[in-house]
Amino acid sequence: MRNNTFRNRFFFVFTLVVLLILSSIGSFGTSNNVTNYNDASQKIDSYLKGKLTWIKTTSSSVINPVISFKDNKLHTFVNNFFIKSNNIVVSNAVGNESYPSSVMEKNNELVAYEYEDGSKNHIYIRNSVDYGESWSDAIRIVANHEDNFDIEINSPSFSLEPIVKKAYGVCKSPLKNSSVLGYFEIDNISSINNIKINTFEFSGLPDKNDQNNTYAFWGFKTPKVVTYRDSSPPGIIVFIGTTNQSTYPCTNSLMFLLILQLDPHQTVLALGWAPGIQNLNNLSISKKYDSRYIYGACEINNGSNQDLLFFKISFGSRDNTRDFIYQILASPENLTHPQIFVEENHIYIVTDSDSRGIVLYKSSNEGNSWDINQVTRYMISLSADPNYPMLYANETHLFSSFIESGNIYLTKSTDYGLNWNVPVQINTENNSVVEEYRFADFPDKFHIFWTDNRERNRDIYSNLFNLQPPSAPAIKGPARGKKGVSYNFTFNSLDPDGDDVSYYVDWGDGCMEDWDGPHASGVDFEISHSFPFEKTFTIEVKAKDTFDFESDWSEFEISIPRTRATIYSLFYWFLERFIILERLLDLIK
Numbered sequence: 129m130r131n132n133t134f135r136n137r138f139f140f141v142f143t144l145v146v147l148l149i150l151s152s153i154g155s156f157g158t159s160n161n162v163t164n165y166n167d168a169s170q171k172i173d174s175y176l177k178g179k180l181t182w183i184k185t186t187s188s189s190v191i192n193p194v195i196s197f198k199d200n201k202l203h204t205f206v207n208n209f210f211i212k213s214n215n216i217v218v219s220n221a222v223g224n225e226s227y228p229s230s231v232m233e234k235n236n237e238l239v240a241y242e243y244e245d246g247s248k249n250h251i252y253i254r255n256s257v258d259y260g261e262s263w264s265d266a267i268r269i270v271a272n273h274e275d276n277f278d279i280e281i282n283s284p285s286f287s288l289e290p291i292v293k294k295a296y297g298v299c300k301s302p303l304k305n306s307s308v309l310g311y312f313e314i315d316n317i318s319s320i321n322n323i324k325i326n327t328f329e330f331s332g333l334p335d336k337n338d339q340n341n342t343y344a345f346w347g348f349k350t351p352k353v354v355t356y357r358d359s360s361p362p363g364i365i366v367f368i369g370t371t372n373q374s375t376y377p378c379t380n381s382l383m384f385l386l387i388l389q390l391d392p393h394q395t396v397l398a399l400g401w402a403p404g405i406q407n408l409n410n411l412s413i414s415k416k417y418d419s420r421y422i423y424g425a426c427e428i429n430n431g432s433n434q435d436l437l438f439f440k441i442s443f444g445s446r447d448n449t450r451d452f453i454y455q456i457l458a459s460p461e462n463l464t465h466p467q468i469f470v471e472e473n474h475i476y477i478v479t480d481s482d483s484r485g486i487v488l489y490k491s492s493n494e495g496n497s498w499d500i501n502q503v504t505r506y507m508i509s510l511s512a513d514p515n516y517p518m519l520y521a522n523e524t525h526l527f528s529s530f531i532e533s534g535n536i537y538l539t540k541s542t543d544y545g546l547n548w549n550v551p552v553q554i555n556t557e558n559n560s561v562v563e564e565y566r567f568a569d570f571p572d573k574f575h576i577f578w579t580d581n582r583e584r585n586r587d588i589y590s591n592l593f594n595l596q597p598p599s600a601p602a603i604k605g606p607a608r609g610k611k612g613v614s615y616n617f618t619f620n621s622l623d624p625d626g627d628d629v630s631y632y633v634d635w636g637d638g639c640m641e642d643w644d645g646p647h648a649s650g651v652d653f654e655i656s657h658s659f660p661f662e663k664t665f666t667i668e669v670k671a672k673d674t675f676d677f678e679s680d681w682s683e684f685e686i687s688i689p690r691t692r693a694t695i696y697s698l699f700y701w702f703l704e705r706f707i708i709l710e711r712l713l714d715l716i717k
Contacts, residue, residue: 172498178439178452180384180400181376183333215556216590218254218263218577219243224586225252226562228569228577231288231295231317234676235259238295238317239569239577240269240284241588249282251299255320260575260590267320271301271310273327279303281310283566287353287363293317296363298353305346307331311353311365311387326387328397335374343373345399347380350411350566354422356443363387364443366424368408371401378403382411382424382439405454408437410565414470421451425468425477434462436479438495455495463487465565471521474544478503478519478528486517486530488545501545503528508551515563518570524626527573534559536568536578554591557582573625597677598623598649601631601669603684611688614658621671621679623649629671636665646674662690 219225223244230239237256242249243266252266273279281299288295293316301308312325330345351367365385371378382405386398407429415422420442428437439454457463461482469476477489485504491497504514514530514537521527526541528548535558537551555561560582561568567579580589598621605617621629630645637659647653659665664687672678 172455172457175453175455175495178402178441178454179404180402180452181373182398182400183373184396184398215554215580216260216262216592218260218588218590219252219266220583220587221266222585225588226564226567226579226586227283228567228579228588229284229286229297230569230571230575230577231286232260232571232575233288233290233293233317234674236293236318237571237575238286238314238320239263239588239590240286240297242282242284243268244586248280251281251284253314253320253323255317257318260592264320267323269297269299269310269312269323269325271299271312271325271327273301273303273308273329276303279308279327283351285350285352287355288317289355296353296355298351298363298365298367300348300351300367301327304329304331304344306348307344307346309348309351309365309367309385311363313363328385330369330399337374341374343371345369345371345373345383345401348383349380349409352411352413354413354415356415356422364422366411366413366422368411368426369401376401376403379406380408381406382408382426384441386443402452402454405437405439409434410465412467414468416470419470423468423470423475425466425479427464427466428456430456430458433459434464435459436463436466436477436489438468438475438477440495457489457498465516467517467519469519469521472523474521476519476521476526476545478517480515480517480530485512485514486528488519488526488528490545499545503539503545503548504530504551507539507548508532516565516568518568518576520570520573522573522626525573527570529554529568529570529576531561531563531568531578534561534563536561536576538576554578555580555589562586596624598627598629598671598673598679600680600682601671603667603669603682605667605684606686608687608689609659611660611662612658614656615686616654616656617667617684618652618654619669619671620650620652623671623673625673627673629673632670632672634668635659636667637661637663643672649673659686659688662688664688 225241227242237260240253243252251269254263256263271281281301284299286297295314295317297312299310307330309328332342335341347370349368353363353365356364369383383401388396409427411426413424421440424439427434436457441452463479466479475491481487488501490499514532517530526545529538536554539548539551541548560580562579569577577590580587601619601621606615628646630643633641667684670679670681
């Protein structure tokens, strides 16, 4: 009896230990599972209300060059879809290209990048009208500053105003110890023949309390621009910089630049900075187009290691700040190269770490609390060292890329970052990817740009993948009906990429539904219709996704037959008009 009791207890303890071990490496039944990883030693500082200090100055020079567009080598995009393309060369000039930044609106795309010409860097742009399958000739952005013409500029960053396809860009210059920022606008990314660029200098500014004293801002890093519709300037520039301003000096602090165009001839700048937050690096920002908040993440050095700083800020009219709050996400090991992405009600920050690979921070309550999930720890070798992660999200999927051993990889999550697919290598030639931060970009789920050295110098490459149309819609409805009676019909089209779909319906009676939608992919869409006369009608339906890829047509027949009452009515109508025929019928009777 004692042996049985001991055996039972031993079996129970053994089973419990096995379950604990299994639960620590993943959920049951999922070969590529990554569990939710909450670090017990993780500490997250509560929100702190920040203070911004503001100055205003008049811009120094405004240049509006009209650049003639070179011969466009784009060809017509014929194929409706392709599963996966080969790597596409975006730019492979003799010199070195790097630091790509791209925006996309449906089939139109714009990319900017640095080009090293001898010892100087310039910025070139190209556009595509066929989803990035082919690219126009390069156009150089020419920036002047005071008496300096065609100055050196670098670090391009884009933001897009959707629908109208207007792009806002920002760059910096090493002039004045990098006290010069460039801001440019492109009216339409599908036709880049008019570029407006301004340059702003922030050195030698007078102290309003002491006119004999001047101060400066310098050391600008990673400037980013975001489209901001809730305030008078359409774009807001966020960057990291240093100032010796006597009242509020700071080193590597957050800075915000609002460009206020009071009239076509005067541009006023409002510059705000947060002197209480210093020692920052590697800034990333994101914003939902209809949100009043700008969200950001960057590294913050706390003296012993690199933590993450998360912040959000909103602006009122002109330069009045409504909210500026921030939070420190601390970890026992270094967290570097963060990228933030905001989608729907979720805030995502992807970062690399010393020993846990790529890590994802996710908040569904505006940053009040965070879940920490592993992206690569259980997917690749423990000896691997993945770095420089990028992130793109939509309503249903998360996509993360990273660089490891000279290759760029892509992985996907369908459950908000809890589990991730086995990473897929994107570059087709091994060890060709340049491993430096911001030497790649991820504008949407179809494109990745990176700096490639397979030709023994730096070039810009891209890849297209999983670009597919929705399925031909399934149709449900009655096969027979009556004239003038409204019937419900159900359509359902599944988009392989998870994009929303719209439906075009030709009812066969002269009526049409002109792209009703968008509707969720794979979800029934119901609509009612009545037919005006007796006939067999052929309903034709097709679907298209948010990138205008269209499905094949589907057909469905419904018969509206003549009823007996209709036949009798026709008979009596006929008799009323032919009285002689009625008399003949009476004689026959």
